[in-house]
Amino acid sequence: MRKIKLTRQEKEIENDLLTGKYLDSSDAEFKAMAQAIKDRRKDAVLNIRVNSSDLELLKEKAHRLGVRYQTLIGELLHRAAHNS
Numbered sequence: 001m002r003k004i005k006l007t008r009q010e011k012e013i014e015n016d017l018l019t020g021k022y023l024d025s026s027d028a029e030f031k032a033m034a035q036a037i038k039d040r041r042k043d044a045v046l047n048i049r050v051n052s053s054d055l056e057l058l059k060e061k062a063h064r065l066g067v068r069y070q071t072l073i074g075e076l077l078h079r080a081a082h083n084s
Helices: 008-018 027-039 052-065 069-082
Strands: none
Touching: 052 069
16 A cells, blocks of 8 residues: 655644544534535636725735635625625
């Protein structure tokens, strides 16, 4: 059997699994999580023009938060759509 070389992150996950850090979820919890992921699936493309300084500020904020700027913009649009 061939030995697979794991990345540092994969080794951490494997360690966490072996030490019991992650717990089993019930079928209802699993289905609820799967539905939430399905509901948030991105299935549309949007092209918009924005002010370049606004975009730079969004990119800086996304960098500070450790996410991609497209992800941040998508989350902001999601929140705006659902909080009105």
